[in-house]
Amino acid sequence: MQTEQQASQEKETGRLEAFSDGVFAVAITLLALDLKVPLVQPNGTARELSDALLRQWPSYVAFATSFLTVLIMWLNHHLVFKLVGKTSMRLMLANGYLLMMTTVVPFTTELFSSYFSLPGARVAAAAYAGAFVLISIGYLWVWHAVKHGQLFRSGAPAETIDRIDRNYRYGTPMYVLATAGAAISPYVTLAICTALWLFWAFTATEC
């Protein structure tokens, strides 16, 4: 049976989750604002419209990539908060920082996709991966706040806690590598980020 205090603490946690979900939901929906109807001359042919639509492919890739990235970040956020039974001010601040960096992802993704085949590609790649360095630090901070504040709900499976513990260790160094790799080629950054992206999706699936 739950005590009244536990119920109140779970309500607190619920409100933090709901606020975070709100930010994730808005951020993920705003991505579609970057899909623009192309302007073609009124007397332009159907061919001109289909060409204009196809030429926009980088914005479709940026949209789908950002959407899936934010979705996987939401799944992982979800995964952590499933283990949490109460909150602390430290957790709220760490979570606030993580949400802030999450809303930056559409900007860096658009930057990367806009400059991918231009001379600025390496700079854009470094900014893209750099944002993920800051995000992975955000996840570490949230996780640290949960672990050291003993905020786990009763019955949180030790196995899941261990797995998250293990997985989070790799995040930051790998994203630092992806950032440094931009000096070689934007493809290095893309390869490492995509691999990690599959890793987080897979991680979330396992739990």
Add this chain to the structure above:
Amino acid sequence: MQTEQQASQEKETGRLEAFSDGVFAVAITLLALDLKVPLVQPNGTARELSDALLRQWPSYVAFATSFLTVLIMWLNHHLVFKLVGKTSMRLMLANGYLLMMTTVVPFTTELFSSYFSLPGARVAAAAYAGAFVLISIGYLWVWHAVKHGQLFRSGAPAETIDRIDRNYRYGTPMYVLATAGAAISPYVTLAICTALWLFWAFTATEC
């Protein structure tokens, strides 16, 4: 009586629903951003303003159509999740894909309405219906995840399950037809999509 595990699973489902509702709510509200106050010369007459407002009718039609489309998609999403009692990672991914495609509807609707009476109409119609092909696959994927993962809540009416089963079978082929029909005329696409749109509204009403 509910067990504690059921309660926890229902909470999980509730969070997935709430996130989805957030995305639907934001997507549906952003549609109104396309209604723009027309610019008329400061010394322009009242007649010029009313003309300018009336000339914008395609944006009003696009707004109302998109709103109703997303609303009916929400109703149908709702209908499925009323039957669901627990989640799985597969359901979360399928639902994520469905939400992604949902946020694309305003873009394709605006495209269709902008080019409806221009040479590009067939291309725009194909893109419009093509997005619904991808959306109908999303609903099938969600439904498949629910059925094969045995995620139904206890007491989900078999009749509703059967009806959804039957209805979803028609979605994808009909939208493929609407996409192909764009080669003949955008009116063919419009007719099939509107008929289906009434069908989904009617379907949701019955349940």
Add this chain to the structure above:
Amino acid sequence: MQTEQQASQEKETGRLEAFSDGVFAVAITLLALDLKVPLVQPNGTARELSDALLRQWPSYVAFATSFLTVLIMWLNHHLVFKLVGKTSMRLMLANGYLLMMTTVVPFTTELFSSYFSLPGARVAAAAYAGAFVLISIGYLWVWHAVKHGQLFRSGAPAETIDRIDRNYRYGTPMYVLATAGAAISPYVTLAICTALWLFWAFTATEC
């Protein structure tokens, strides 16, 4: 004591309320996007910036008016749904229509404020009040769906029901009057709409 069915119906109603609240929250927050930082020459004086900020007063008025209008609409929506214990498809459609018209308010408010002191003022005033005619019909539709579908929750106070019944009768004809009054002067429209606005706020306060 609540039965399980009642609990399930209340959950349904809760989800409809939450979706509506999401739309209201997004619509009301988007209003601030119309507040733009004025562009002044880099070597412009402080006086030029304060003048530019003051010249924008119509956008501040439009912002505050729209915000308060949507807020009062939310309060009245809230008032109705406090009485509701279950939903129907008709209620969901009526509510969807009402939400659609709600998201139009920022557009008509901006239109009215942009043209208030220009020749187009009467046209803009008619559009502004015309939107409220459609909104008042939305409230009637929702109310009708609740009353005729017997969707009241047990214990809904008859007094509140009677008062809403009485108040809603005046909405549509008064807004039709405000729309027609635009032919005389935009001030007539403004006066009637403001009076009604105070009336709805007062109404919501009483309950």
Add this chain to the structure above:
Amino acid sequence: MQTEQQASQEKETGRLEAFSDGVFAVAITLLALDLKVPLVQPNGTARELSDALLRQWPSYVAFATSFLTVLIMWLNHHLVFKLVGKTSMRLMLANGYLLMMTTVVPFTTELFSSYFSLPGARVAAAAYAGAFVLISIGYLWVWHAVKHGQLFRSGAPAETIDRIDRNYRYGTPMYVLATAGAAISPYVTLAICTALWLFWAFTATEC
């Protein structure tokens, strides 16, 4: 044990909180829309892109500052509503006013950051701090509505109530000072606002 009336009042409060959280979540997420991908000539070098990205630093500062400001406002809002067990129309109006002013913060922050090193800096600083004067009045109004309406939930800790009581007394006069200080230098405004910002964060942490 809770009575049924208490449960209903808590649900009411929950809906008000959820609506407020929605507004905060949307407002905080919209901030990222001001991060724009810089346009560089297609044949521009990587150096040009990194320069363009660095030149945008005021928009990064404005983004981070606004985000943290709205986050701390949310934490404080949260802090007050944790003590609240029922609502009143006065609280709803006060809260509505507070939310309205909250959505203005991104505008005034962008204004301040855009003009910080230009001649208009003092005007922008006064507008920035002036908005916080109006916001601090909003918090006082909400707090007054809670205290004088006896809306505290049973068991709200007297200590927290006293602390909020004490802290809120300083808000308005200090922000008036920050507004007046803009006449001397925008740095005075910045210093006072940052100090208060740390104070509110610290306050929220203590409770």
